[in-house]
Amino acid sequence: MRHVYRSFAGLAMMLVAPLLLAGAIGAAFGSGNNFSISLVKTVVVNQDGGAAGQAIASALTSQQLASLLSVTQPATPEAARAAVDAGDAEVAVIIPAGLTQSLTAQNAAPLNVEIYKDPSVSVGPAIVGAVVQDLVQSLNGARAAASAAAQLAAMHGITDPGRLTALATQTAQAYTAQAQNSRTVTIDSRSPVTPGGSAPVRPNTAGQVLIGMMLFFTLFGAATPARSIIEEQRMGTLPRLFTTPTPRSVILGGKYIAVFLVVLLQSIILLAAGRLIFASHWGAIGPVIVLTLMGALVASSLGLLTVSFAKTPAQAGGGSAGIFVFLGLISGSFTGSTDIGGAYSVVRHFSPLGWLLDGWNHTMFGGSWSGIWLPVLAAFGFALVFFAVATFFFRRRYA
């Protein structure tokens, strides 16, 4: 173990590389629950002197949207469009003159609220468009209510245009107030919550990538101390150990435990670093502990296996690197917990890392014990097979 901690290259491979890769990929693709975008530069021109135009302009400049939109209000539609053309704004909202009047007048021609947007960007204009759409629908609803009220009043004998207009305006205002304060149909959006538990936190991208990287790099973390067996063979200390009364099983078992502890420590450090650096959420503590232990078991058994048939440290290093990369590639270690599907979802289960990723994926998304027992059992099976084969080769070599 001492050799591992004294090797800068070894430590970099075990700890720094997975964190750097996870950080880089997380930064490139966003980070899930920490999702954020820059403010959408918006220009609003209100040519309507009435309440409707004011309602739209006020909504866009409200405090609720201040975290999404950065709004300026030039004097003319031309200035607003010019700002978009120059790239100073992503989207312009031009409220036409007479909008309020058109809502209350009988048989008024429809008016358009213009959204003038930069074609090279999509997210910002879509947000603004959705907000304006919602407001326009609300205004149309108010207009329909006002029209209906005016028609009902006429049917009841009210013919004075002034009274009809006042009645329509009051109805539209009442509709708007009702719509905002007393909604009879609402949408209740929920995520599943484990009974008695708190709401699950969606893992961020960096966290998902880090799990894949951790599982992959623990293989290398295990290979370094495992290679010390061959190194000791070369140095002559291993044969000398075999001439002492200490049983060979204890000597080789001690080596295995050392490898296991190195990998376990590596995993714990990476999980803690992921929590601190990327604010990653790993899931319930029980499954996390079991999956961490199982990952260390798989890595240490595979580490032993790769050195059991090698004769020199260089041979073990070259051979094991190839095996690890192959297992990492087919398991999906480089794509985090993303479910690619198709044949890949079958192939990845030929690697213990694929099963472990399944388990981690399940627990990171708030899953319970019932979803990880199969991945854990499968990974344990791989670990047992690796250990048995390694023991067979070691027995043959040191018999």
Next chain:
Amino acid sequence: MDAIVVDKLRKQFDPPKGPVAVDGVSFSIHEGEIFSLLGPNGAGKTTTISILSCLLKPDGGEADVGGFSVAKKPDEVKKLIGMVPQDIALYEDLSGRENLMFWGRMYGLTGSALSKRVDEVLELVGLTDRQKDRVDKYSGGMKRRVNIGAALLHKPKMLYLDEPTVGIDPQSRRSILDGVKDLNAAGMTVLYTTHYMEEAQELSDRIGIMDKGKMIAVGTQPELVRMVGEKTRIDIGLDRNAHQLAEEWRKLPGVSSVTEEEAGPLSLMVADANTLMLQLFDSARATGARVTKIDLAEPNLEMVFLHLTGRALRD
């Protein structure tokens, strides 16, 4: 009483086509003696000592150490022996003391008993003042001494040393040889392998000469020398016609063998050097050759090996 009994021991690597490293070797080592296995590189000495230290399993034959079979009771055998391997087998990034503490634990020592014994061994190998230095800072001789010390921690009844003086300076070599004598004087049985004839002669109560996996002679030094038959070796260097003269001298009465070495002197085993010497000079002069060097050697182990194998020990 015999401390070690070896009977028809056999070991072949990578059977069935691999080399037979030990081929039917038999010998015994008496309790309290120094027994040397002497032979050139590849003779089978290290393989024999590896079997006796339970590192290798024999393919055939028997070997008992302290009354325990190395094949059937290796754990009992390991408690009795201390093995000093041919190459330095230490952790170079640990200090001398840390190494001894580690190896002591491997021999089952713990606590204050271990610490006390490490102090004693450090004193024994003369490294008390350098005990905290890392082994990779030691000279070759110091490493050899720690290498031996690690085998003495559990006070073994038998000490195996596999060519412990290879590649070290004369002073360290002298120190090791004296140390081995002291340990033997204290009652320890010693099995010592070497290809240096002088070491075997100086140390051993009895010597086993090995060549090509076989034990070709066993006995005390006088017993082995008697096998040569009281002969003297004459090494004669010639500036020319060496081969012609070798053929001629083989036919002389009183000459039992003539060995030719490439670019080296001719070695003659003769019964009476005084009577032959003049004859040798005359025949050399007759062929036009000039004698450039002449050495006379009384019978020794080198001659025994030459007599038994037809080759010099250093070949």
